[in-house]
Amino acid sequence: xxxxxxxxxxxxxxxxxxxxxxxxxxxxxxxxxxxxxxxxxxxxxxxxxxxxxxxxxxxxxxxxxxxxxxxxxxxxxxxxxxxxxxxxxxxxxxxxxxxxxxxxxxxxxxxxxxxxxxxxxxxxxxxxxxxxxxxxxxxxxxxxxxxxxxxxxxxxxxxxxxxxxxxxxxxxxxxxxxxxxxxxxxxxxxxxxxxxxxxxxxxxxxxxxxxxxxxxxxxxxxxxxxxxxxxxxxxxxxxxxxxxxxxxxxxxxxxxxxxxxxxxxxxxxxxxxxxxxxxxxxxxxxxxxxxxxxxxxxxxxxxxxxxxxxxxxxxxxxxxxxxxxxxxxxxxxxxxxxxxxxxxxxxxxxxxxxxxxxxxxxxxxxxxxxxxxxxxxxxxxxxxxxxxxxxxxxxxxxxxxxxxxxxxxxxxxxxxxxxxxxxxxxxxxxxxxxxxxxxxxxxxxxxxxxxxxxxxxxxxxxxxxxxxxxxxxxxxxxxxxxxxxxxxxxxxxxxxxxxxxxxxxxxxxxxxxxxxxxxxxxxxxxxxxx
Numbered sequence: 001x002x003x004x005x006x007x008x009x010x011x012x013x014x015x016x017x018x019x020x021x022x023x024x025x026x027x028x029x030x031x032x033x034x035x036x037x038x039x040x041x042x043x044x045x046x047x048x049x050x051x052x053x054x055x056x057x058x059x060x061x062x063x064x065x066x067x068x069x070x071x072x073x074x075x076x077x078x079x080x081x082x083x084x085x086x087x088x089x090x091x092x093x094x095x096x097x098x099x100x101x102x103x104x105x106x107x108x109x110x111x112x113x114x115x116x117x118x119x120x121x122x123x124x125x126x127x128x129x130x131x132x133x134x135x136x137x138x139x140x141x142x143x144x145x146x147x148x149x150x151x152x153x154x155x156x157x158x159x160x161x162x163x164x165x166x167x168x169x170x171x172x173x174x175x176x177x178x179x180x181x182x183x184x185x186x187x188x189x190x191x192x193x194x195x196x197x198x199x200x201x202x203x204x205x206x207x208x209x210x211x212x213x214x215x216x217x218x219x220x221x222x223x224x225x226x227x228x229x230x231x232x233x234x235x236x237x238x239x240x241x242x243x244x245x246x247x248x249x250x251x252x253x254x255x256x257x258x259x260x261x262x263x264x265x266x267x268x269x270x271x272x273x274x275x276x277x278x279x280x281x282x283x284x285x286x287x288x289x290x291x292x293x294x295x296x297x298x299x300x301x302x303x304x305x306x307x308x309x310x311x312x313x314x315x316x317x318x319x320x321x322x323x324x325x326x327x328x329x330x331x332x333x334x335x336x337x338x339x340x341x342x343x344x345x346x347x348x349x350x351x352x353x354x355x356x357x358x359x360x361x362x363x364x365x366x367x368x369x370x371x372x373x374x375x376x377x378x379x380x381x382x383x384x385x386x387x388x389x390x391x392x393x394x395x396x397x398x399x400x401x402x403x404x405x406x407x408x409x410x411x412x413x414x415x416x417x418x419x420x421x422x423x424x425x426x427x428x429x430x431x432x433x434x435x436x437x438x439x440x441x442x443x444x445x446x447x448x449x450x451x452x453x454x455x456x457x458x459x460x461x462x463x464x465x466x467x468x469x470x471x472x473x474x475x476x477x478x479x480x481x482x483x484x485x486x487x488x489x490x491x492x493x494x495x496x497x498x499x500x501x502x503x504x505x506x507x508x509x510x511x512x513x514x515x516x517x518x519x520x521x522x523x524x525x526x527x528x529x530x
Contacts, residue, residue: 005019005125005168005169007019008141008142008143008145008169008170009142009143009170013137013138013139014137016129016139017129017136017137017138017139020122020125020126020129021126021129021130023126023312023313023314024136024303024310024382024384024386026313026385026386027385028342028343028385028386028387029343031311031313031342031386032341032342032343034313034314035313035317035318035341035342036063038313038314038317038358039063039066039317039356039358040062040063041358042317042356042357042358042359042360043056043059043060043066044059045091045359045360046091046360046362046364047059048091049089049090049091049362050088050089051078051081051089051090051091051362052091052362052364054077055070055071055073055077055364055365056069056070056364066356067319067339067365070364070365071336071365072336072337072354072365072366072367073363073364073365073366073367074366074367074369075108075295075366078362078363079108082108082109082110082111082362083106083107083108083109085097085109085111087111090111090362091113091360091362092113092114092360094111094112094113095112095113095114095116095117096111096112096117096154096155096160097109097110097111097112097155098110098112098154098155098156098157098160098294099155099156099294100156100157100293100294100295100505101503101504101505101506107503108294108295110294110295110361110362111361111362112160112297112361113359113360113361115359115360116297116315116357116358116359116360116361117160117164119297119314119315119358119359120160120161120164120297120298120315121164121165121167121168122168123297123298123301123312123315124161124164124165124168124298125165125168125169126301126312127266127288127290127298127301128141128145128147128165128169128171128203128264128266129141130264130288130301130302130303130304131203131263131264131265131266131288132202132203132263132264133263133264133304134304134305134306135304136303136304136382136383138304140263140264141169141202141203141263143169143170144170144171144172145169145170145171145172145202145203146171146172146174146196146199146200146201146202146203147162147165147166147171147172147173147174147201147202147203147204147205148174148192148193148195148196148201148203148204148205148206148262149162149173149174149192149204149205149206150188150189150192150204150205150206150207150210151205151206151207151268152185152504153177153180153181156294156504157292157293157294157297158268159177162177162205163177174192174195174196174199174201175188175191175192175195185504189206189210193214196260197235197236197239197240197259198233198235198236198239199235200239200260200261201260201262202262202263202264203262203263203264203265203266204260204262204264204265204266204283205265205266205268206265206266206267206268207267207268207269208267208268208269208271208272208275208279208287209269209271211256211265211267211275211279211282211283211287212271212275212278212279212282214256214282215255215256215278215279215281215282215283216422218253218254218255218256218282219253219255239259240259242258243258243259244258246258255281255282255283256282256283256284257282257283257284257285260283261284262283262284262285263285264285264288265279265283265285265286265287265288266287266288266290267279267287267288267289267290268290270391270393270409270410270413271413272287272289273289273390273391273410274410274413274414274417275287275417276306286306287306288301288302288306289301289302289306289309290302290309291309291372291389291391293355293368293370295355295357295363295366295368296315296316296355296357296363296366296368297315297316298312298315299311299312299315299316299318299353299355300312300389303379303382303384304382305379305381305382307379307381307382307388308375308376308379308388308389308390309372309388309389309390309391310379310384310386310387310388310389311342311386311387311389314358315357315358315359316355316356316357316358317355317356317357317358318341318342318353318354318355319339319340319341319353319354319355319356319365320339320340320341320342320344320345320351320352320353320354320372321337321338321339321351321352321354322338322340322349322350322351323349323350323351325337325338325339326350326351326352326371326395337352339354342386342387345374345377345387346374347374347375347376347377348373348374348375349373349374350371350372350373350392351371351372351373351374352367352369352370352371352372352395353368353370353371353372354366354367354368355368367395369394369395369396370391370392370393370394370395371391371392371393371394371395371408372389372390372391372392373389373390373392374387374388374389375388375389375390376388391410392408392410393408393409393410393411394408394409394512396513397409397510397511397512397513398512399428399429399430399439399512399513400430401430401437401439401471401477401479405465405467405468405470405471405479406467407428407439407461407465407467407468408512409511409512411461411464411465411468412426412428412441412461412511412512413426413511414460414464415457415460415461415464416441416443416457416460418460418463418464419453419456419457419460421445421449421453421456422445422446422447423443423444423445423446424444424445424446424487424490424491425444425490425508425509426441426442426443426444426511427441427442427509427510427511427512427514427518427519427522428440428441428442428511428512429512429513429514429519430513431481433481437479438479438480438481439479439480439481440481440483441457441480441481441482441483442483442485442519442522442523443482443483443484443485444484444485444486444487444488444489444490445484445487446487450482450484453482453484454480454481454482457480457482458478458480461480485522485523489522489523490508490509490522493508493509493518493521493522494507494508496521509522
């Protein structure tokens with residue numbers, strides 16, 4: 001049971017900051033010492049469990065021996081046990097089970113121990129503190145903190161995170177979890193915003209795409225709102241009047257930041273860094289970006305300056321496969337790639353992250369399938385002495401052309417956004433045309449103008465990706481083809497999957513490497529952008 005920390009009632013700034021955000025003051029040797037100590041404790045805790053003995057038949061005596069003896073694993077290695085929630089082979093009875101979805105639509109179930117939940121609750125509180133400040137040491141939240149949460153409910157990890165936030169901080173969740181556990185996700189979002197027109201809120205926790213979409217709707221309607229009788233309530237009416245005055249004083253239409261004055265925004269999604277400036281414009285704050293996974297919990301977070309990701313030390317043991325080793329393994333599945341630790345990272349290099357759970361959770365040397373880039377060894381601006389990271393892409397979401405160019409989802413997304421074109425959604429994949437490989441981008445626009453779009457996106461890719469640039473300059477290949485699909489295609493796909501009862505993670509087509517079946521369901525009468 002997670003209970004409210006009295007520090008949030010007392011309001012002690014220094015003690016609260018040190019307890020929750022003190023990890024940002026660690027030196028790299030101190031971080032590594034924590035990592036090693038918790039790894040050895042984890043080995044001791046899980047070594048007798050039947051599931052762990054599959055990969056660790058003998059107990060390693062030290063960190064080096066652990067890395068030599070235990071193979072790299074994936075969820076498939078655990079699926080026969082975890083996929084059916086078989087608790088008999090685990091170290092301890094789980095406190096709860098969290099759920100995520102794999103590529104094929106099959107659910108991945110992950111057991112969380114009591115201790116893992118306690119540590120996760122601590123980091124959830126740290127995220128809230130950091131999201132709501134721009135200064136080190138400033139704790140801008142107290143008991144009674146109001147959180148508008150536009151996230152899927154448990155057993156998704158985002159829902160579990162919200163449930164932990166309430167007791168740890170003494171927070172009030174809007175809308176109330178107990179009233180919306182079985183409610184349609186879109187209705188929950190809509191009702192949450194309606195409620196906060198009356199009550200206000202201190203922090204907004206949301207998928208990035210929801211905030212961008214809502215900001216766009218404000219600008220598309222020139223900030224005009226449709227009034228109804230409910231808006232005649234005094235609290236709502238006064239909020240609307242003040243928002244109108246703010247927008248007029250700024251000489252523009254009304255934006256979300258005129259209606260809601262949040263202390264912080266916690267955003268989820270690969271697109272957070274892509275839309276960072278746009279979210280600031282719409283909502284008045286830079287988004288707090290996190291990195292984690294259901295199998296791993298919270299792994300990294302922005303600091304108070306909202307720049308890069310800093311790893312947390314005490315949720316998972318961290319290893320990294322360097323890009324050259326990752327490429328060898330990509331070409332030869334039998335090749336066992338070498339790994340390095342956090343203190344061996346190099347600026348500018350790309351790595352696949354490997355995690356080993358702490359606190360009695362099951363995953364050992366587990367491949368999350370994510371690629372991260374080390375952007376700096378320290379954050380000089382914030383005085384953080386730990387490597388600074390940026391999420392790059394999913395390892396399996398790459399489009400490979402001629403063995404020369406590896407185009408990832410984030411780069412393609414950024415290229416489309418950089419053109420300034422208004423679009424609904426997109427999907428790209430490798431295809432063959434006249435015996436040659438191409439990158440085929442299927443794009444739904446919000447307007448009808450598509451003249452020169454293919455050329456414009458191509459030019460943005462040249463700027464963003466050296467590999468893509470070399471493909472043209474060195475090999476003379478221009479692989480991009482853009483097809484504009486009919487308006488409403490992505491919404492129709494969403495509604496069809498929803499009727500079929502698809503998991504929330506599979507209601508939208510994948511952005512990269514969609515199957516023939518998915519692309520066929522998107523295509524109607526098409527117009528090609530030339």
